[in-house]
Amino acid sequence: MSPYKDTNLPRLEKDLGSHHPINNMKDFIMELLIELGFEIVDGPEIETEKFNFDMLNIKKSHPARQMHDTFYVNNKSSLLRTHTSPVQVRGMLEKKPPIAFISGGKVFRKDDDATHLPMFHQVEGIYVDKGVSFANLKDLIFKIVHSLFGENIKLRFRPSYFPFTEPSAEVDILAKDNKWLEILGCGIVNPVVLENCDIDSNLYSGLAFGLGIERIAMLKHGVNDIREFYKSNLDFLNQFK
Amino acid sequence: MKIAYKHLAKHIYPVPSLNDLSDKLFHLGHEHEILDEIFDIEFTPNRGDCLSINGLLRDLNVFYDIKFNNEKFDGQIKSYEIDFTNNAIDDCPRISFLKIEVDGDIKSYEDELNEYFKIFDINKKNFFTDVSNYIAYETGQPTHCYDSKKIKNQLCLDEINITSNFSTLLDKDIKLVGKNLVFLDDKKVINLAGIVGGESTSCSSETRSVLVECAYFNPEKIIGKCIKYGIQSDAAYKFERGVDPLCQEDVLRRFIYIVQKHANILSLELFSKTYKKYSKKLVPYDLNAINNILGSNINNNEYKIYLRSLGFTISKNTIEVPSHRSDVKTQNDLAEEVARCIGYNNINIVPLQLKKSKPLKGFERVKEEKIKGLLIDNGFNEVINSPFSEISLNNAIKIDNPIDSNKPYFRENLKVSLIENLLFNERRQQDSVKLFEISDIYTQDADGTQVKQRKLGIIASGRMGKNYQNFSKKIDQSYVSSIISRYVSNLESVEEEINRNNLNTKAKAKIYFLEINLSEFNEAILGYESESSRLKEFKEYSPISDLPKIYRDLSYSLSKNASMENLNNLITKFENKFLKEVFVFDFYENTKTNKIKIGYRFIFQSNEKTLTDEDVNQIFKPLIEESLAIEGIEIPGIK
Numbered sequence: 065m066s067p068y069k070d071t072n073l074p075r076l077e078k079d080l081g082s083h084h085p086i087n088n089m090k091d092f093i094m095e096l097l098i099e100l101g102f103e104i105v106d107g108p109e110i111e112t113e114k115f116n117f118d119m120l121n122i123k124k125s126h127p128a129r130q131m132h133d134t135f136y137v138n139n140k141s142s143l144l145r146t147h148t149s150p151v152q153v154r155g156m157l158e159k160k161p162p163i164a165f166i167s168g169g170k171v172f173r174k175d176d177d178a179t180h181l182p183m184f185h186q187v188e189g190i191y192v193d194k195g196v197s198f199a200n201l202k203d204l205i206f207k208i209v210h211s212l213f214g215e216n217i218k219l220r221f222r223p224s225y226f227p228f229t230e231p232s233a234e235v236d237i238l239a240k241d242n243k244w245l246e247i248l249g250c251g252i253v254n255p256v257v258l259e260n261c262d263i264d265s266n267l268y269s270g271l272a273f274g275l276g277i278e279r280i281a282m283l284k285h286g287v288n289d290i291r292e293f294y295k296s297n298l299d300f301l302n303q304f305k
Numbered sequence: 306m307k308i309a310y311k312h313l314a315k316h317i318y319p320v321p322s323l324n325d326l327s328d329k330l331f332h333l334g335h336e337h338e339i340l341d342e343i344f345d346i347e348f349t350p351n352r353g354d355c356l357s358i359n360g361l362l363r364d365l366n367v368f369y370d371i372k373f374n375n376e377k378f379d380g381q382i383k384s385y386e387i388d389f390t391n392n393a394i395d396d397c398p399r400i401s402f403l404k405i406e407v408d409g410d411i412k413s414y415e416d417e418l419n420e421y422f423k424i425f426d427i428n429k430k431n432f433f434t435d436v437s438n439y440i441a442y443e444t445g446q447p448t449h450c451y452d453s454k455k456i457k458n459q460l461c462l463d464e465i466n467i468t469s470n471f472s473t474l475l476d477k478d479i480k481l482v483g484k485n486l487v488f489l490d491d492k493k494v495i496n497l498a499g500i501v502g503g504e505s506t507s508c509s510s511e512t513r514s515v516l517v518e519c520a521y522f523n524p525e526k527i528i529g530k531c532i533k534y535g536i537q538s539d540a541a542y543k544f545e546r547g548v549d550p551l552c553q554e555d556v557l558r559r560f561i562y563i564v565q566k567h568a569n570i571l572s573l574e575l576f577s578k579t580y581k582k583y584s585k586k587l588v589p590y591d592l593n594a595i596n597n598i599l600g601s602n603i604n605n606n607e608y609k610i611y612l613r614s615l616g617f618t619i620s621k622n623t624i625e626v627p628s629h630r631s632d633v634k635t636q637n638d639l640a641e642e643v644a645r646c647i648g649y650n651n652i653n654i655v656p657l658q659l660k661k662s663k664p665l666k667g668f669e670r671v672k673e674e675k676i677k678g679l680l681i682d683n684g685f686n687e688v689i690n691s692p693f694s695e696i697s698l699n700n701a702i703k704i705d706n707p708i709d710s711n712k713p714y715f716r717e718n719l720k721v722s723l724i725e726n727l728l729f730n731e732r733r734q735q736d737s738v739k740l741f742e743i744s745d746i747y748t749q750d751a752d753g754t755q756v757k758q759r760k761l762g763i764i765a766s767g768r769m770g771k772n773y774q775n776f777s778k779k780i781d782q783s784y785v786s787s788i789i790s791r792y793v794s795n796l797e798s799v800e801e802e803i804n805r806n807n808l809n810t811k812a813k814a815k816i817y818f819l820e821i822n823l824s825e826f827n828e829a830i831l832g833y834e835s836e837s838s839r840l841k842e843f844k845e846y847s848p849i850s851d852l853p854k855i856y857r858d859l860s861y862s863l864s865k866n867a868s869m870e871n872l873n874n875l876i877t878k879f880e881n882k883f884l885k886e887v888f889v890f891d892f893y894e895n896t897k898t899n900k901i902k903i904g905y906r907f908i909f910q911s912n913e914k915t916l917t918d919e920d921v922n923q924i925f926k927p928l929i930e931e932s933l934a935i936e937g938i939e940i941p942g943i944k
Contacts, residue, residue, distance in 0.1 A: 073869060074889040074903060079684035079770030080837050081739065083677065086689060088839055091674075101659030104667065109692075110702065110715075110747055110755060125525040125545075126350070136705040137715075138753070144704070164659050170692075174708055182708050183691055191659060198644065199600025199655035206654065221649035223334025223641065225349030231598070231641035233649055234336075252598055255637060269598065271657075284843035292849075296688040296726035298735050299849045305837075 085304045086185055086293050089281040090168050093187045096211050100204070102166040102189055107151030109170055110142050115150035119260045120228040135172050135182070144172035147274065148188045149228060155190075156261035161268045162193035168277075178289050185277035190253065192263060192270035198231060198252055201271040205235055205250055208273070212280065213237055220244065229272055230254045237283075245283065248275045308442075309424045310342040312358045317369045329368050332648050335361070343424070351632040353524075353546025357445030360629070367614045367646050374443075378561035385574035392463040396486055397498070398581035400462070400520035401553040403560065404453055405433075407513050407568035415566055417443070433508045433515045436563050438539075445629075446519065446548050446556040447540035449496060453516040455506040458491035462498060464526070465489075471497065474507035479534045486526045488518075499527045499544040501536055519557050521550040549629035550583050586626040590619060591636055598640035600655045601647070611646040612639075669759075672826060673743060676761065676792075678835025683788050684770050685739045685763065690722035692744070702749055717748050719762025719820055724803060727764050731812045734854050737768035739780075743823070759823040763789075763800070766816040773904075776890040785819050792830040793821065850912040855921050857909070859929070859940060860891065863901040867937030875932055876905060881924050883909045883916060 083091075094104065107115075116134075117126070135144040151167035168187040176182055191204075202221065209219050218238040226232045229251025236244035250273035255265035278290050285304075287293070292300055314320050321329070323342060330337055330344065335355065337346040346361075354360050362371050387402050411432045414422060421439045422429060429435050433450040441447045464486045471494055472478050481487075481494065488496035495503045499522040508515060528545040531538055554577055561573060592608050595601070609619055616627040626633045633639065644652060677687060693707060694716035701714040716722065719742050730738045741763045749755045763785050769775035785800045803816040863869065876887060884907060891904030909921050932938060 073894075073901070074773070074892050076774060077772045077888065078682070078836065079772050079775055081681040081683070081685040082687065083681060083837075083839055084687040084689050087687060089843075091839060092841075098666065104670065108747075108757060109745060125528045135707070137702055138705070138749075140705060162659075174706065176708055182693070191657070195597065196657075197598060197600030197655060198640070199653045200657040202652060202654045203657045220331075221652075222331060222336060223349075223645045223649055225334075225351045230635070230637035231644050252637060252640070255635065281843075285846045287846050292846075294689060294691060296690065296729060296740065297733065297849060298686060298730050298738065299733065300846075301686040301688070303844065303846050 080305055082301050082305045084293075084301070085281050085285060086277055088304065089284070090185055090187060090277045093208075093212070093275065093277070093280070094166060094168050096208065097166045097187070097189055100207065102164045102191075105151055105155040105165045105167050106169075107145075107148075107154050107167060109145055109172070110137055111145040111150050112142050115153050116143055116145050116147075119153045119257065120149055121254050121256045121260070122227045126227060133173050133175075135174060146173050147171050148186045149272075149274070152188060152190045152272070153257075153261055156192065156258075156263060161263060161270075162191075164191045165189065178291065181278070181290055181294065183294075184290075186274055187277060188272065188274035190270055190272040192253065192258065192268050194268060196252075196269045196271050198271075201233075201250055201252065201273070204271065205248070205273060208275075209235065209237065209247070212284075224249060224251075226251060228254050228257050239283070247280060247283070248273055250274070306346055306348060306356055307425065308344050308346060308358060308361060310339075310344060311420075311424065313344075313361060313365065316358075316362055316372050316374060317365065318372060319370075321369065326365075329365060330361075333364050333367070333645050335364070348546075350546055353543060353548060353631065354445065354629040356543050356546065357441070358443050360445045363616055363629070366616070367611065376562055377555065377558040378565060379558065382561075382573045382575040385576035387460065387576045388458070389460045389576065390462070391578070391580055392461060393486055394580035396464060396523040396526045397462055397520050398583070399550060399553060399577075399579050400518070401557055401575065401577040403517040403519070403557045403576075404572075404574040405515050405517065405561065405564060406571040406573075407564065408571055409569050412567045418563060418567070431508050431510045431512060432567065433512055433517070433564075436560060437517070439563065440556060440560050441539060441543065444552065444556050444559060445543060446552050447499070447543050448556065448560065449502050449518045449540070450508045450512075451495070451502070451506045451516040451518065452508045452512045453514045454512075456490050456495070456516060461489045463487065463489060467494070469494065472504040473497070473501045473536065474504050475501060475536060476504075477536060479536065481534075485530075486522065497530070497534075498522055500530050500534075500538050500541040517557060517560060519553040519560075521548060521553070547631040550631075551628040553577065583628065586628075586630075586634065588624045588626060588633070588635065588639060590622045590624050594636040595640045595643055598637060599644055599652060601643070601652060603643065603647070608643065611643050614646070615642055617642075668831075669823070672830055673759075673823060675830045675833045675835065676789075676823065676826060677741075677743070678837060679788065679792070679830070679833055680741050680763065681837040682835055683739075684737075684775075685741045685765075688723070688726055688740050688742050690716075690719070690726070690742060690744075692716050694721060696721060700749055700751060702747055702755065715747050718746065719744060719760055720818055723762050723764040723818065724808065724816070727766055727816060728808060728810055731766075731810060733851075734856075735767070736814070737770060737780075739763075739765045760820055761823055762818070762820045764803075764816065764818045765800075766812075767814040771888050771890065771906075773889055773892040779814065780817060781815070782817065785817055789819075789821075789826075792826050792833070794825075794827045796825075848912065850910050852911055852913075852915050854885065854908050854910040855916050855918070857907045857921055857925060858890070858904055859907070859932075860902065860904040861932065862939045862941055863903065864937040865899045867901075868935060869901075871935045872903075872932060872938060875928070875935070879928050881909070883911050883920075883924065885910045 148167045155165045166189040171186050220236050221233045224232045224234040232251035235248045236246050239245045253270035253272050258265040310323050335346050337344045348355050437448045437450050467481050471481050486498040487494045495506045522544045524545045527541050531541050618625045693712040694714045695712045697714045701717050704713050707713040727738050743761050746758050746760045765780045769778040790796045800817040800819040886908040890906045893902040
C-alpha cells in the first residue's frame, strides 16, 4: 500500500520503438491480399533483362529499357529490378494455374526528386485461372481500395498502357482536396506473357495489379516529401508508433 | 502533348463544352491537365496515332459527330526525278519528297497557321519550317524541309557506323557515334533521320525552293537517340511512337494547300516510293473472346458500332485495323478498344472468388515478424536505407550507371548505413538512439557468383530509454546481445563497439553494433509474444522542424499529503505550441522521509524560429507558479 494521498503515481511507460511506415504499409497490404487467398512469392532484387523485361513483353524499343530508367549491374550482365513483376514470372514458371501470387519489396529506377526515389517499394499480385475477366479485376480492385481508404472513397478506372497487361487500367481515388490521385495500375494479363510462362492462353486468362507503397503511405499519413521516409529521423519514425 | 480545345471543338458538331470534352478524353484514357483552354495530354506510349489534332479527333469520333478537315491540294503534281537511293528499306519502307518553288513575298500567316502560333505563343522560324511544324501538329506526321538550293548531289538514306560532328538546325552541335540512320548528300550527313536536320541544308527566310521529306521510319531506329544526343525533338517523339505508314502523300498535299494560301507557287514536283508493301492487319471477328476478356455482355450490333467509330472495317469474320493503329493486333487489344468505348467505369463488376484455400504464411516471414516485434518492444525503431554505397570491401556488386557516381556499389553490410543514421540523429539532439534494419544483402564471390543473405543490423547508443527506469542507464556492451541471445543458438557475434575516432562527431556515448543473418535465429523466436502490434490505423504525420530543441527538466518533491492527481492534471493540461514532448524521466519513493521525487522532461521546438532560453522561461513561468501552489509540492532549488 502506498502511503500517499492518492495513487495517481506515474506508471512505467514502455519505451516502444516503431515499425517503419513503409514496411508497415507493405505488410498491411500483403495481409489484406493473403486474406483474399493470395500466396506470397519472393524473388531477387538483382534480376536479368529476360525476367525484368523480355518475359513481360517489354520490348527492346520500350522507353523503360533505355539506360535512362534502369540501373544496370556488372557491365550490363544484370540489372536492379525496376518492378516486382519478374517475381511473378518466376512464380508462373514454377506452378501451374490456378495461381494467385503476390510479391512485395524494393524496386529501383533512376529517378530522384520529391515524389520519386531511386529505391521504392511495390506490391504486385497476379491471378491466373480459367475465365478470369476484367469484371473480376474490378471486383478485386474495389475490395483493395475499400480496405485501404474506406467504403466511401470514390474511385475511377482510366484506360492506360502497360506492355504486360491488355486491357490496362490505372485507378484514381478522389482525394480530400477534390483532386483525382492515381494509386494503382492493373489489367488483364497480356496473353503473350502467359505464353512466355508456358501457360496456354487459350485456356487461361489472368488479372494483375501493382501498387506503389510510398504513394499510398504518403496519402494515408499526409507526408508530402517521399524522402522523409528514408532519413531515418527518430522525430519522424516515432510518429508511427 | 498540348492540343488546344479550340482546335478540336471546331471540328465537332454540336460544339462540346471544355468540361465535356475533358470528360470524354479521360473516358478514352487520355489523362490531361487544362491550362488556358489548352489540354496538356499525357498520351500512353502505345498511342502514337493520337499525337495530333486529327489523331485525337479520330478517337473522339466514338462520342461525337466529327467533320474532319480534308481540305488539301488535289491538282496534278509533276513527277519528281530525284536522285535518291534508299539503302535502309527495312527502316524506311515508304518515303516521299515534294519540291515546291515559290516566288515573291510570303504573306502574313492566315487562318489555322496564324492561330497555331498565336495560341501556343511559339517563336516563328521561317515559312516552310513553320508550315512543317503546324502540319505535324495537325496530322501527326513530321516532315523535314531542306532548302533545295543547298542540296548538291545525290541523296541517300543509310544506316551507317559513324563518328563525326553534326551541326543541327537547333543551334546545337552533336557528336554522332555508332550506328545512325542518316540522310547523306555526297557522303556528308545532312539529316539525322526522323530526329533533327542539319544546319547546312536548313531553310531560312530567304528560301524559295524547298524540298519536303515525308517518310515512315522504324520506331526502333529512332528511340533512345534523343537521350543519347541530349536533344529534344518533336519529330522523334512522334516517330518513336509510330506514325501512320500510309499517310505521306495526303500530308504533303495538305502542306501544299497551306503554302498556297501564303505564297505564289511556281512549280510542284513529287517523288513517292514504296520499297516494302504495307500488309493489311487483320484480326478475326470474335465477339465471344471480347466478352470473355471483359466479363461483359455486349451484342454484335454494339461491337460493330464501336469498331466502326474508331475506323476499323469489318468484313465477314475479319476486322481490318486502320493503318494508323499500330498498337492493335490481338483480341485483347480489341477488348481494350471496346472497354474504352463503354467506359472502364461502366463495365460490370463480377465477384472474384479465388479458387484457393487460404495460404499459410511461411516460416521465414513469421520469424521475421517476431524478430521485429522483439526489437520494437525493446524500444528500437525500424529504418530502411538506400542500398547504394561508396565502399567496396570485398568485390562489391557494381552499378554501371549509378545516380550518384560516388556511390556505385551495392552495400555489402548494414553497418555503414546504420552508423550514418545514428550520427544523423545525434546531430538532432537525440540522446538515445536504438535502430535496426532488416534487408537482403547481395555480395559476390571472386568469380562473380552472387550471394543473397537476409540480414539484421542493430545499432544502439546513449540512454537505454526515456522512462524512469531506463533514462539514467547507458547502453553497454551486452545490451543488444542480451535482448536477442535467447533466440539465437550459440550467439557468436556479440556486439562490437564502434570507434568514434573515425567518425565526424563530438558525442561521447559508446556505440554498439551487431549484424546477424536471420537464419541464425532459432525456433524459440516463434514463441515470442510481441506487445507492439503493427499499426492498423494510419496517423496523420506532423511536419518535422529542423531547428534546435530546448530541454527543460522539472523535479518535484511531493510530501505524502500532496495531490499527485492535481500535479498530473496540471502537467497534462499544460499546452504550448512549441511543446513537443513531456515524459517522466525520474521517479523515486523515499519510504524513510515519506517523500516522492518525480522528474518531468519537457522538450520545446519551434517550426519557425530558434527558441531562446528566455522564450522557454516565459512559457514555463506559469506552470512553475501553479504547481507550487499545490499543497505539499516543492521544486528543490525554487521557492
